[in-house]
Amino acid sequence: MSTPDFMSVLKSDGVVERWSMSCSTNTAARSHELVLTDTDGTEWHAQASDVFECVVQLRLQLEPLELRLCCNASRRDAWASGMQRDMGSGFAVYLLADAPVGTRPPDVPTLGYAPPDDTVSYAEQHAWHERWLASRSE
DSSP states (O other), rough: OOOOSEEEETTTTTTTEEEEEEEEETTTEEEEEEEOOTTTOEEEEESSHHHHHHHHHHHHHGGTTTEEOBBBGGTTEEOOOHHHHHTTEEEEEEOOTTTTTTTTTEETTTSSBOOOGGBHHHHHHHHHHHHHHHHHHH
């Protein structure tokens, strides 16, 4: 799976910076590592069994610093299913907002660019996903 070599990051002052990003996979250990490097050379690392979880870990490191990743994994309505995470290593997420019940939602690359206005904090995204799940079981 090809991954971008950069990630757009929204700063608290509204400026979007382009940070370098590397993604590596240890096939034997079934693990992935994402490394983001800001314009000053500071690095943030995340390692997990899938790329979506790596992004979650990075978000939890960056959000207290008022930094937000501008990628599909940070969209309010995006979520990686268990099968996407297990079989596809979390390289894709579903966009759940407009998916009719009983249909498969569209999927997009986890690390693909998303406009800053389409992204939210992990807490907001997780709460939205929980409400979405509850609405499906009614």
